[in-house]
Amino acid sequence: METRLLEYIDGRLKEKEQREMEKHLAACSGCNVRVNEFRSVSSLLDELPQIEPSAAFDVRVRARIAAEPVKQDWWAWLGAAPRILVAASMLLLATVWVGHRQPDGTNMANSNGEETQIMQDQDLPVLENYDVLANFEPLTELSQPVSADDSSDQEM
Amino acid sequence: MLDVKAGDEQSFALLLHRYRTPLVNFLYRMVRNREQAEDLAQEVFIRVYRARAEYVPSAKFTTWLFRIATNLALNSIRDTRHQRMEVSLDAPVTVDSEEGDERPLDVAEKNPNIEEHLVQEAQREMIRHAIDKLPEKQRAAVLLHKYQELDYGEISKILSCSESALKSLLFRAYETLRVELAPLVALRAKS
Numbered sequence: 001m002e003t004r005l006l007e008y009i010d011g012r013l014k015e016k017e018q019r020e021m022e023k024h025l026a027a028c029s030g031c032n033v034r035v036n037e038f039r040s041v042s043s044l045l046d047e048l049p050q051i052e053p054s055a056a057f058d059v060r061v062r063a064r065i066a067a068e069p070v071k072q073d074w075w076a077w078l079g080a081a082p083r084i085l086v087a088a089s090m091l092l093l094a095t096v097w098v099g100h101r102q103p104d105g106t107n108m109a110n111s112n113g114e115e116t117q118i119m120q121d122q123d124l125p126v127l128e129n130y131d132v133l134a135n136f137e138p139l140t141e142l143s144q145p146v147s148a149d150d151s152s153d154q155e156m
Numbered sequence: 157m158l159d160v161k162a163g164d165e166q167s168f169a170l171l172l173h174r175y176r177t178p179l180v181n182f183l184y185r186m187v188r189n190r191e192q193a194e195d196l197a198q199e200v201f202i203r204v205y206r207a208r209a210e211y212v213p214s215a216k217f218t219t220w221l222f223r224i225a226t227n228l229a230l231n232s233i234r235d236t237r238h239q240r241m242e243v244s245l246d247a248p249v250t251v252d253s254e255e256g257d258e259r260p261l262d263v264a265e266k267n268p269n270i271e272e273h274l275v276q277e278a279q280r281e282m283i284r285h286a287i288d289k290l291p292e293k294q295r296a297a298v299l300l301h302k303y304q305e306l307d308y309g310e311i312s313k314i315l316s317c318s319e320s321a322l323k324s325l326l327f328r329a330y331e332t333l334r335v336e337l338a339p340l341v342a343l344r345a346k347s
Contacts, residue, residue, distance in 0.1 A: 003323045006301075006330060012308070034334070040341040041333045044283050045302050053180045057194055061172060061201050068205065 005035055009042065168208075172201060175218075178304060179225055185299050186229040187236075188288060196232060200225045215313060218306065223314045226296050233292055279340060286336035294329035301326055 001024060007013050008021045025032045179200060184193035203224050211220075287295060293315060300311045312322040334341075 003320075003327045006323070006326055007308075037334045037338075037341060038330050040344060041330060041337055042302065044337055044340060044344075045287075045298075045333075048185075048280060048283055050177070050181050051184055051190065053176050053194060053197070054190075057176060057180070057198070058172060060194075061176075061198050064198060064202055065168070065205050068202070 001031065002034075005031060005038060009035060009038055168205060171204070175221060176201075179221065182222065182299055182304060183225060183229055185287065185303070186226075186292075186296060187232055188284075192232065192236075196225070196228050199228055216310060218304070219310045219313050222300060222304065222306070222310075226300075226314050229296070230292055282340055283337065286333050289336065290329055290332060294325055294332070297322060297325050298329045298333070 001021075004013065004017070004021065008018065008025075013021060025035060176197065180193055180197045183196045183200075184190055187193055187196065200221065204221065287298065290298065297311060297315060300306050300314060306314070308319050308322055312319045315322065315325075317325070
């Protein structure tokens with residue numbers, strides 16, 4: 001009941017609660033005294049003067065707000081600059097188109113290059129020694145290698 | 157606030173105009189330093205401005221505003237607890253004060269009786285001191301309840317507690333104030 005005394009003083013109790021409180025206060029001198037003292041305290045608090053913000057207050061607030069960074073909305077910015085939007089779209093399309101085309105040509109070039117490289121790699125030892133082998137005397141004295149066709153002829 | 161969210165600068169100016177005085181007063185009573193209170197109030201408005209795009213009207217604007225203010229005030233009190241000024245800045249306003257907008261001066265002007273004014277000011281200082289002695293959360297609850305006239309639901313959201321916890325917080329605060337201000341209450345009862 002005690003904590004409801006303030007609600008009673010503030011007039012924030014419902015009608016039924018208000019009647020119950022009045023009934024209680026009529027019977028309880030302690031609560032009755034407290035209600036009167038709370039009312040006195042409340043009127044004492046009313047005596048404190050109000051202060052007015054200084055004349056510079058509004059100016060300072062406005063200055064601080066003016067100094068606040070403006071938030072940039074990218075979509076709004078693009079909407080406000082349609083030429084940039086069109087140019088950016090074109091650039092994006094061109095990039096996608098070029099990117100799409102390039103892999104085929106590159107792949108072909110790569111595959112041809114790889115084959116050539118492999119052939120070169122296979123012949124490399126022979127090519128490296130070609131001059132030596134061409135002028136290597138013992139080899140010139142040997143009979144020419146017999147091909148498969150020749151051997152079949154001989155058998156005949 | 158929804159207009160501010162939509163980018164209407166004029167609506168922000170209206171918000172500033174409407175809430176600057178209650179906000180500065182709340183913060184001033186929390187931190188007891190005028191300059192600091194204005195700095196904190198500025199920070200509240202800047203945070204509101206920065207967060208305007210994310211604002212969802214699920215709670216009342218005042219709840220949101222005072223929640224930011226309360227958190228800033230509580231953090232500031234914690235940060236400066238060791239170096240808090242003991243000199244009250246809303247204690248008697250001097251004639252050469254640059255501010256000159258505090259009401260005690262107005263009262264003095266209306267009431268030529270200097271002795272009466274001094275007594276009145278001493279009593280106000282006693283009230284300020286009693287509020288000052290409250291634990292921070294109780295102080296915030298009393299200030300929001302008494303001066304901003306927010307309902308219990310709003311205050312409990314601002315202080316991130318349940319309504320029943322808030323009611324007992326307020327009750328304890330008023331109990332402390334009742335004891336602290338008992339001499340003043342007795343004096344008023346006699347006169």
